[in-house]
Each structure stands twice: as C-alpha cells, then as structure tokens.
Amino acid sequence: MLAFLVKRLLNAVGVMLAVAFLAFMIFRFVGDPVELMLNEQASQAQRDELRMRLGLDRSFFVQFGTFVFNAMRGDFGISYRNQQEVFTLIVERFPATFELVLVATFLSLAIGIPLGVYSAIRRESLGAQAIQFISVLGVSLPSFALGILFILLFSVTLQWLPAFGRGETVALGWWTTGLLTPSGRLALILPGLTLSLFQITLVMRLVRAEMLETMRTEFIRFARARGLPDGSIHFRHALRNCLMPVITVTGLQIGNLIAFALVTETVFQWPGMGLLFVQAVTFVDIPVMAAYLIIVSFIFVTLNTLVDLTYALVDPRLRQDALAGGAHGR
Amino acid sequence: MAANASTFKRLFASDLGYSFRQSPVAMTSFVLLVFLMLTAFLAPWISPQDPHDLKQLFIDKAELPPIWAKDGEWPFILGTDPQGRDVLSAILYGTRISLIIGLAAVAVSMTVGVAIGLMAGFFGGWIDNLLMRIGDTVLSIPTLLVAILVSAIFRGLLPPAMRDPFAAIILVLAIALTGWVQYARTVRASTMVERRKEYVLAARIIGVSPARVMRKHILPNTLTPVMVAATLNLGLAILSEATLSFLGVGMPITQPSLGTLIRIGNQYLFSGSWWLVVFPALHLGLIVLAVNLLGDWLRDALNPKLR
Numbered sequence: 001m002l003a004f005l006v007k008r009l010l011n012a013v014g015v016m017l018a019v020a021f022l023a024f025m026i027f028r029f030v031g032d033p034v035e036l037m038l039n040e041q042a043s044q045a046q047r048d049e050l051r052m053r054l055g056l057d058r059s060f061f062v063q064f065g066t067f068v069f070n071a072m073r074g075d076f077g078i079s080y081r082n083q084q085e086v087f088t089l090i091v092e093r094f095p096a097t098f099e100l101v102l103v104a105t106f107l108s109l110a111i112g113i114p115l116g117v118y119s120a121i122r123r124e125s126l127g128a129q130a131i132q133f134i135s136v137l138g139v140s141l142p143s144f145a146l147g148i149l150f151i152l153l154f155s156v157t158l159q160w161l162p163a164f165g166r167g168e169t170v171a172l173g174w175w176t177t178g179l180l181t182p183s184g185r186l187a188l189i190l191p192g193l194t195l196s197l198f199q200i201t202l203v204m205r206l207v208r209a210e211m212l213e214t215m216r217t218e219f220i221r222f223a224r225a226r227g228l229p230d231g232s233i234h235f236r237h238a239l240r241n242c243l244m245p246v247i248t249v250t251g252l253q254i255g256n257l258i259a260f261a262l263v264t265e266t267v268f269q270w271p272g273m274g275l276l277f278v279q280a281v282t283f284v285d286i287p288v289m290a291a292y293l294i295i296v297s298f299i300f301v302t303l304n305t306l307v308d309l310t311y312a313l314v315d316p317r318l319r320q321d322a323l324a325g326g327a328h329g330r
Numbered sequence: 331m332a333a334n335a336s337t338f339k340r341l342f343a344s345d346l347g348y349s350f351r352q353s354p355v356a357m358t359s360f361v362l363l364v365f366l367m368l369t370a371f372l373a374p375w376i377s378p379q380d381p382h383d384l385k386q387l388f389i390d391k392a393e394l395p396p397i398w399a400k401d402g403e404w405p406f407i408l409g410t411d412p413q414g415r416d417v418l419s420a421i422l423y424g425t426r427i428s429l430i431i432g433l434a435a436v437a438v439s440m441t442v443g444v445a446i447g448l449m450a451g452f453f454g455g456w457i458d459n460l461l462m463r464i465g466d467t468v469l470s471i472p473t474l475l476v477a478i479l480v481s482a483i484f485r486g487l488l489p490p491a492m493r494d495p496f497a498a499i500i501l502v503l504a505i506a507l508t509g510w511v512q513y514a515r516t517v518r519a520s521t522m523v524e525r526r527k528e529y530v531l532a533a534r535i536i537g538v539s540p541a542r543v544m545r546k547h548i549l550p551n552t553l554t555p556v557m558v559a560a561t562l563n564l565g566l567a568i569l570s571e572a573t574l575s576f577l578g579v580g581m582p583i584t585q586p587s588l589g590t591l592i593r594i595g596n597q598y599l600f601s602g603s604w605w606l607v608v609f610p611a612l613h614l615g616l617i618v619l620a621v622n623l624l625g626d627w628l629r630d631a632l633n634p635k636l637r
Contacts, residue, residue: 015470026483136626140619142569144576145611148596152604163600259472263573267596278577281482293479297471304470 004312012305017068019297023290024067076291081283086291090273095175096166097272100264101257103192105250108199113239113246115200116207120215121234135201143260147194147267154190162187164269191268195261199253206249210242251307255300349631356631359623366617370425377419382584396605411594411606420591421613427587428614431498432568435505439567440560442506443513448544448552450514451521462518465511473508477570480504481579494582501580505570512559520552554632561625565618572614588614 042050058066070076076086119128141149155163167183169176178184214220215238223233262274269275273292280288350356369376396417410416446465450458468476481504485493524530525548533543574580575589576596583590588610595607 011466015467018467019471022479026479026486029487136622137615137619140565140622141611141615142572142576142618144573145592145614148592148599148607149611151599152608156600156604256472259475262478263474263577266577281478282578284482284486286486289479289482293471293475296475300472301470 005309008305008308008312012301015301016294016298019294019301020068020071021064023071023293024064026293027067027286027290028063071291071294076294077287079280079285079288081280081285081288086287089276089288090291090295091174093271093273093276095177096270097258097261097265097274099178099188100191100195100261100270100272101254103188104196104199104257104261105254107192107196108203109246109250111196112200112203113207116204117211117234117239119204120208120211121230123212131204135204138197138201143194143197144263144267146197147190147264150190150194151267161190163190166271191264191270194267195257195264198260199250199257202249202253203246206246207239207242210245211238214238214241248307248311251303255296255303258299259296346631350627353627353631355623356627359620359627362616363620363624366425366613366620367429369422370429373419373422373426377416377422379416379419381415381420381423395603396609411598411603417605417609420586421588421610424586424588424591424610425613425617427498427581427585428568428571428589428617431501431505431571431581431587432564434498434502435509435567435571436560436564438502439506439509439563440513440556443510444517444549444552444556446510447514447517448521448549451518452525452540452544452548454522458518461514465514468508469511474570474573476508477504477574478577478579480507481574485579494584497581497585501571501574504574505567509563509567512563513556516555516559517552520555521548524548524551558625558629558632561621561628565621565625568614568618568621 074087076090078084079086079089082089115131119131122128151163154161162183165187166178167185167187168181169178169184170180178188220233220238223237228237258274261270261272262277264270265272265274266278273295276288277292279285280292350360374380411420446461450461481500484496484500484503488496521544530543530547533547534540538547571580571587572589572592575587576593578593581587581590583594586594591610592607592614595603595610598606
C-alpha cells in the first residue's frame with residue numbers, strides 16, 4: 001500500500017513539474033516580458049534594470065527553480081494587463097467558477113440518474129429511445145452554441161432569466177456567493193444547465209449501462225423471487241449498486257468541468273476564473289495564463305490522485321497490480 | 331477504376347455492408363453527411379454569393395431576415411448579415427473550413443498516434459515507458475486547456491501579420507496535440523498482442539526489418555479500433571475547432587469557420603438578428619450529429635461482442 005501511495009504521489013508531482021515547466025516556457029519565451037512590461041520609450045538602462053529585477057539574467061535552471069518555488073507560495077507575478085497580483089485576481093474569481101461547477105454537478109446527478117434509471121428499466125419504451133436520441137443530440141451541439149440558444153430563448157424572447165453576470169452576490173469573508181439572493185440564484189440557472197448538459201448525458205449513459213448489468217445479477221432475481229415491489233428492487237437494491245462508479249466519474253469530471261466552465265463563462269459573461277483566462281489569452285497576459293494553467297492542472301491532478309488512492313483503499317486487487325508494476329493501465 | 335468497383339462490391343457484400351443496410355440510422359446519417367460535405371466542398375459553385383468577395387456584398391440588403399419572415403427576400407434564404415452578406419453562403423464556406431480543419435486534425439493525430447503506438451508496443455522497455463508517460467502527462471491537463479494554450483503560444487510566437495494565414499495550421503496542431511494519445515494507446519495494446527504471434531516471429535526470423543514488420547504485418551491488424559476512434563474523433567475535432575474559434579483563438583473573421591460565424595452572430599444576439607447565430611449553430615450541430623451517429627453505429631458494428 002505504501003509503495004502504491006508513494007508511486008501515485010510521485011506521479012502526480014511529476015505531472016505538476018511538467019505543467020510548471022510548460023507554464024514557465026510560455027512565461028519565458030512567448031514574447032519578451034521586458035518588452036511587454038515597459039513602454040517603447042524606455043531606455044536601455046531601464047530595460048537592463050528590469051531584466052535584472054525580474055531575474056532574467058540568471059541561468060535557465062535557476063530561473064525555473066525560482067518560478068516553481070514562487071508558484072508553490074502562490075506568487076505568480078503581476079498581471080501585464082491590470083498590474084495586479086495574479087494570485088489575488090484568480091482567487092477573487094474562484095468562488096464564481098466553483099459555484100457554477102457545483103450547480104452543474106448537482107444538476108447532472110439530479111437529472112442524469114433518474115433518466116438513466118428510467119431508460120434502463122423501460123429499455124424498449126418510446127420514452128427511453130427518445131432520451132437516448134436526445135443524449136446524442138446533446139453531445140453533438142457544442143456547449144457554447146447551446147448556451148447562446150438558451151439565451152435567445154429564455155432571455156431575449158421570453159425574458160424569464162438573465163443572460164449574463166452573476167446577479168447580486170453576498171460576501172462571506174473572502175468568499176462571494178450568489179446562492180443567497182434571488183437574482184443570484186436566477187442567474188445561475190442558464191449557465192449551470194449549459195455547463196451540465198454534457199455531464200448529464202455522461203451520468204445517464206453510465207447509470208443506464210450499470211443498471212442493465214446489475215438487473216441481470218442473481219441478487220436481483222432473488223429479490224424478485226421474494227416478491228419485493230418493483231420500486232424497491234430498482235431503487236433500494238439495483239441503483240445502490242450503481243452509485244460507486246457514478247460518484248467516481250463525477251469526482252473525476254469536476255476538473256474537466258472547471259476547465260470547460262471557461263466556455264460557459266465566456267458565453268454568459270460570468271465573472272469566474274475561466275473568463276479571466278480567456279481575456280488573458282486575448283491580451284497575451286502571460287502571467288495570468290501561466291497561473292491559470294498551473295492552478296487548474298493542480299486541481300485536476302489532485303482529484304485524479306485522490307480518486308485513484310480511494311479506489312486502491314476500497315479495492316485490494318488494484319494494490320496487487322500496482323506492486324506488480326502496472327499502475328498506469330488506466 | 332475496375333479495382334475500385336470491385337472494392338466497392340466487396341465492401342457492399344461484407345458483414346459491415348450488411349449491417350449498414352440493416353441500420354436506417356446509419357444510412358440516414360451517412361446520406362446526410364455526404365450531402366453536407368458535398369454542399370460544403372462545392373460551395374464556390376453552388377452558393378449564391380462569394381461571402382469573402384467584398385464586391386459581391388449587398389449593402390442595401392443588410393440584415394434581412396430569413397425568406398419566410400415578413401421582410402425576407404429571394405435569394406437570401408437564411409437572411410443576410412449587417413454587411414449584406416448572404417448567411418447561407420457564409421455557412422457553406424464556413425463548413426468547408428470547419429471540415430477541412432477537422433479532417434486534417436484527425437489525419438495528423440491518427441498518423442502520429444498510430445506511429446507512436448506501434449513503436450511503444452513493438453519495442454517495449456524504456457521507449458514504451460517514455461512515450462506513454464508523455465501521453466499520460468498530456469491527458470493529465472484538460473484537453474481544451476491544452477488546445478487553447480498551444481493555439482495562444484503559436485500566435486504569440488508568430489508576428490501579427492503571419493497569424494491569420496497560419497490560423498488553420500495552428501488549429502490543426504493544437505487539436506492534434508491532444509488527440510494522438512487515444513490512438514497511441516489502442517494501437518499499443520493491440521501491437522503488444524500481435525508482436526508475440528507466430529506470423530510476426532516468422533517475418534522477423536527471415537530477416538524483415540522492424541520498420542517493415544510494423545508497417546506491413548502488425549499495422550493492418552490494429553486498424554479496426556483506430557477506424558472507430560477516428561470517426562468519433564472527427565466529431566470532437568470539429569467541435570474543438572468551433573469552440574476555439576468561438577473563444578477568439580481560432581479562425582479569423584477574414585476566413586470564418588462555423589465557430590467564427592457563431593462568434594460574430596453572438597454580437598447581434600440582443601439586436602433581434604437571431605438568424606445570424608441560430609443557423610450556423612444548427613448546421614454545426616447537424617454535422618457533428620451525423621458524424622456521431624455514424625461513429626456509434628461503426629463501433630457497434632465492429633464490436634464482436636455485440637454480433
């Protein structure tokens with residue numbers, strides 16, 4: 001177990017170092033930071049002075065080391081665009097993205113699980129086939145197009161829901177939340193639905209496949225033989241056995257949702273870190289890009305590692321595999 | 331030509347051909363896809379207007395709604411944009427760009443992925459370890475993020491005047507850079523099985539070079555899952571291209587793809603010109619839907635467990 005733990009952790013650290021290296025390369029070689037930070041009239045002496053202050057005159061490895069060390073302390077430098085500390089900028093935007101992802105995750109479970117169960121137990125029905133077709137339709141329409149169509153229908157035509165922004169927010173310490181005000185909750189509906197659509201189809205397909213498998217097992221047949229009502233068989237016995245993979249996938253997908261939120265945030269002008277990143281890309285604001293890459297990858301890698309470790313804790317077979325040297329067979 | 335006809339006949343009579351003729355969904359989506367591809371690639375000959383030629387724009391016919399609405403006018407079936415550009419023509423030209431980039435991205439990622447998978451599976455050892463580790467690392471960052479960053483980096487490295495002509499190539503590279511891992515993994519897995527079989531050993535014993543063994547003996551036996559993955563990835567690649575263009579790191583306004591058209595149309599969302607965004611979005615959805623349905627069918631048809 002310890003060997004597996006160490007191996008997974010080393011793996012995660014390795015990936016993070018690779019990401020940090022990529023971020024550093026962007027930071028160092030895409031455009032000259034000195035040229036980007038000073039205006040055109042700056043003298044050679046000013047340039048040299050800034051170059052020295054930024055540590056750009058030292059060797060490559062020293063610079064990379066400093067970069068990693070600073071990143072670990074949350075110091076990602078100053079944004080080229082608005083001269084603020086990058087870390088503060090991103091932390092300010094984090095609650096907006098987090099709430100959006102939370103709502104999307106909740107929606108995907110609340111809608112995906114019932115639909116999945118329904119299409120498994122009424123496999124041949126018209127309703128189940130309609131759901132299957134809509135799910136293919138759902139993955140074919142990109143989320144940004146769907147978001148725009150939502151805005152057109154619910155905001156422009158029907159004028160039921162707001163088309164952009166977070167509505168009113170309440171500050172709880174450094175955290176801002178839109179969940180406590182009516183306008184904040186209304187503003188969450190469309191972006192949350194847009195972001196969750198892909199996830200809903202994913203959860204639905206997974207639950208359907210797992211349910212179909214479970215329904216064929218002995219203990220379900222035994223439950224039927226005992227004369228239990230259908231509802232009890234489906235929900236208390238079968239569904240419970242399907243939830244473990246659903247929880248795993250949901251956990252793994254949170255990282256992807258955070259990354260994909262940048263598209264939704266652009267459509268709905270949602271003031272999260274994804275929108276900040278997209279704006280940074282447009283303005284070639286490299287410190288913000290590098291920091292966003294590192295932070296999102298960190299969340300992603302941490303979640304993956306945690307899920308792997310939990311699995312090993314629950315399922316002893318995986319530990320044996322790991323000791324035999326096949327830990328990356330995923 | 332005779333060889334082509336007999337290949338077609340063989341395909342028609344094969345299991346796959348039979349399964350195709352049995353599946354109305356597969357046939358419908360295939361016909362739809364062929365139709366969409368033909369209209370896109372024949373755009374210069376069939377579309378009412380060349381949307382890139384400023385002389386052909388009708389400034390006096392700006393922002394006309396679709397033809398069935400009150401102010402609609404022939405021949406602007408799907409309306410016009412604020413510059414007097416025919417929306418249908420813009421969609422056909424845009425689809426051509428989207429399809430070319432999607433197909434090229436799949437071709438590049440498939441070639442690279444298959445080559446890497448063959449080498450990793452055939453040689454094993456540290457080569458395998460190194461290549462698969464690189465793949466793991468690529469996949470441990472969300473793919474959308476990788477694509478945006480690659481696109482942003484290339485654009486940052488090129489001088490501004492060079493960005494637009496190279497936009498399509500940058501997009502292909504950005505999408506292919508994350509796409510190859512899946513091919514590499516499937517090909518590696520089947521290569522590791524195939525290389526232990528007797529026909530491979532026999533070929534090696536009579537002195538066939540490793541490169542030739544990989545290409546002529548192992549490769550043909552690993553291609554079935556690759557075909558399925560390629561079809562499904564075409565849908566994904568088209569979506570990625572559209573997303574990047576929508577975010578503003580893809581095709582420029584001078585050569586708009588479907589994603590760029592949606593990005594432009596999005597700016598007129600609140601001015602009532604809904605046709606500028608709805609039609610490109612639906613067209614994009616239709617293409618990807620056809621590709622996905624075809625891919626799903628192919629996956630099931632080639633899956634021996636489901637036969």
